[in-house]
Amino acid sequence: MSNQHKNPTISFRVSEYERKTIEARILASGMMKKDYFIRSCIYNRICVVGKKETIYPLVEVLRKLYLQLYTMHTTFTSDATNILPTSEEISALQTEYELTLKAIIDMLDGAKYLWEGEHHE
Known part of the structure; x- marks a missing residue:
């Protein structure tokens, strides 16, 4: 196992409300959690807020x-x-x-x- 390289991990903190919302969306999607996050990050529309x-x-x-x-x-x-x-x-x-x-x-x-x-x- 020491010779195996794992892919990097991406993590972030969310509030309890955000976590429950994300979990509900994952459940509704029928996808595995990692697949949901990957697809959400890559394919969802980006909303830019600013000037x-x-x-x-x-x-x-x-x-x-x-x-x-x-x-x-x-x-x-x-x-x-x-x-x-x-x-x-x-x-x-x-x-x-x-x-x-x-x-x-x-x-x-x-x-x-x-x-x-x-x-x-």
């Missing part, structure tokens, strides 16, 4: 990702003899970027009510 100022940093994260991708593109397409990342490193980076972008898009979608009807650059 525009709390959302704009996400736009900045997107800008930084774009600049990093552009730099990588320039490196790949140049004739320089730079050391290129391995396919495993590229795959890991792709997964990281994909998950980050999906999370940001979901957050921005949940916050679009903050600027609907207005034009922002």
